[in-house]
Amino acid sequence: MLPESRSIRSTWIKDVLLLTLFVGIWLCAFLGFRPLANPDEGRYAEIPREMAASGDFVTPRLNGVKYFEKPPLLYWLSALTFKVFGVNQFTARIWNGLFAMLGVLMTYVAARVLYGRSAGVWSAIVLSTSLLYYGLTHIVLLDMAVAVEMAGALFSFMLAMREPAGRKRFGYFVSFYLFMALATLTKGLIGFMLPGAVAFLWLLVMNRWRSLWPFYPIVGIVLFLGITAPWHILAAVANPSADGSVWPGYARGLELHKLNQNTGWTWFYFVNEHFLRFTTKEHGRYEPAWFFLPVLVGGFFPWTLFGWQAVKTALHGGWKARREHAEAWFMVIWIAFIVLFFSKSQSKLIPYILPVFPAMAVLVGNHLVEAFQTGGLKRGRAAAWSFIGLLILFAAAVIFMKAPKGQPDFAAQLPVLKPLLVGVLLLGAGVTAFALRREQASRVIACIAGSTILLLLTLTYAAQELDHSSSKDFATILEPRIKPEDRLYTLGIYPQDLPVYLNRTVSVVEYEGEMQFGIEVEPSVSSGRFLKRDDFFKQWALPGTTYALMRTWYYDKWFSGTAGPHQVIGKSEKFILVVKSNSNS
Numbered sequence: 001m002l003p004e005s006r007s008i009r010s011t012w013i014k015d016v017l018l019l020t021l022f023v024g025i026w027l028c029a030f031l032g033f034r035p036l037a038n039p040d041e042g043r044y045a046e047i048p049r050e051m052a053a054s055g056d057f058v059t060p061r062l063n064g065v066k067y068f069e070k071p072p073l074l075y076w077l078s079a080l081t082f083k084v085f086g087v088n089q090f091t092a093r094i095w096n097g098l099f100a101m102l103g104v105l106m107t108y109v110a111a112r113v114l115y116g117r118s119a120g121v122w123s124a125i126v127l128s129t130s131l132l133y134y135g136l137t138h139i140v141l142l143d144m145a146v147a148v149e150m151a152g153a154l155f156s157f158m159l160a161m162r163e164p165a166g167r168k169r170f171g172y173f174v175s176f177y178l179f180m181a182l183a184t185l186t187k188g189l190i191g192f193m194l195p196g197a198v199a200f201l202w203l204l205v206m207n208r209w210r211s212l213w214p215f216y217p218i219v220g221i222v223l224f225l226g227i228t229a230p231w232h233i234l235a236a237v238a239n240p241s242a243d244g245s246v247w248p249g250y251a252r253g254l255e256l257h258k259l260n261q262n263t264g265w266t267w268f269y270f271v272n273e274h275f276l277r278f279t280t281k282e283h284g285r286y287e288p289a290w291f292f293l294p295v296l297v298g299g300f301f302p303w304t305l306f307g308w309q310a311v312k313t314a315l316h317g318g319w320k321a322r323r324e325h326a327e328a329w330f331m332v333i334w335i336a337f338i339v340l341f342f343s344k345s346q347s348k349l350i351p352y353i354l355p356v357f358p359a360m361a362v363l364v365g366n367h368l369v370e371a372f373q374t375g376g377l378k379r380g381r382a383a384a385w386s387f388i389g390l391l392i393l394f395a396a397a398v399i400f401m402k403a404p405k406g407q408p409d410f411a412a413q414l415p416v417l418k419p420l421l422v423g424v425l426l427l428g429a430g431v432t433a434f435a436l437r438r439e440q441a442s443r444v445i446a447c448i449a450g451s452t453i454l455l456l457l458t459l460t461y462a463a464q465e466l467d468h469s470s471s472k473d474f475a476t477i478l479e480p481r482i483k484p485e486d487r488l489y490t491l492g493i494y495p496q497d498l499p500v501y502l503n504r505t506v507s508v509v510e511y512e513g514e515m516q517f518g519i520e521v522e523p524s525v526s527s528g529r530f531l532k533r534d535d536f537f538k539q540w541a542l543p544g545t546t547y548a549l550m551r552t553w554y555y556d557k558w559f560s561g562t563a564g565p566h567q568v569i570g571k572s573e574k575f576i577l578v579v580k581s582n583s584n585s
Contacts, residue, residue: 124366129449146186170216241267303364367442381436485544
């Protein structure tokens, strides 16, 4: 090995080790800090908890009933983690953190190969400190994993297209197919459709069809189906329709959108959760077509301030020069197609936009390095002053912020949090303004990154203090008291994290929500656990110890005058927990 090659290899090892250490601490240190938030974190922790408890890794269940909305890869990983390390807030979120770390490291590798070492490092910093990427690292969802897997596929494709036929090209294409398979097993058909569409559009724009070969399609098909097909087949066979068929003859005219006990896994998963979710408003997640534009601007903060200039720089020369900037065009097509795809969908949620962040980080990271090399701030001065102005504006908004009506816990935290947030915001603005006087781009960008890190840490603390959606406090009351034979009901609500903290399912009164499908298709399991109000009071009157958690208004209106003797053992501004035992029945 030549000395120069040895030196380059050592910088790769050094960078990867340092980034792993920094990003691991930065993204994972506070994963267990905050209680699980409802409904999403509770749901995506409870499903793998039940998998680990039952040993059934084919059919996902939520509170004991079938739940077919998503594939199981993240459930499997979390279930295995729960079996080895137990169920807690950190283990529930650890795979989110690990995937986020992987996304940052892959972005570093891709940017370094494409644009050099400095671009790789700064692309990693940009991604890991963007507001939404950091925030979603700390929320148990499937979106971080699928975003990283799709990024892995797209980066692999881009790098493969730069290599001649040989081991490197083969390895990159294997990685391309592997990541698409994992993404499909994480969140469904978008896992291969979106990366495939981006690659196709780039080939079309660049007219690079001849250079596509060899792309090892046989290897790709075998690898992709070998990973994705087994679970899909097992799930379809294990959960047929009522007539026993794997594919029910259910898509008959106007009945396409109806769900009942005749529906099997195949129809629900492919038609309801893919086709109908994209084309109809039945899932209740409709937003206007422009919804993702402000999400993108705010979610990629503070680096969106450099985004437009980064795109202009990357696409310098326009259409005629596109082949000279093929990699940059790939990133722009990646961003544009995914934004347009989800904007067209009738179902929109903020995390859907996350897959574009690695591509944006590469463009901005390379742009920042070019600014460093020029030494001046011609291309970054406006962005830096915008950052300062926004921090001052945010500080003013915090000063005048008031707690929503009926939330005394929120109001009680404001006297502590407001000075803290205002201080951090103004400190960041001041430090960045001081750095601007030196006319050195590297110092200004470092101040922006440092200010953002401090702000995100402060917001992490604030979120823990202000988020009261968790039922952990009530689980803490119940845990030392409740016995396996005791009955536990939630009335009019289903706090999704309660079963996680108590390590048991709960019975639910006057509420179905997203469990409706599972309740209807398996009445033998759901009967006696999902009750109407009158049936609940019949069970409430039975001998034994019974606990019930409900909203305070439900208690005042429906419960207190009907339930007979009972004891209130927990109360918050929204919920109340009561018990009836043999001694007071």
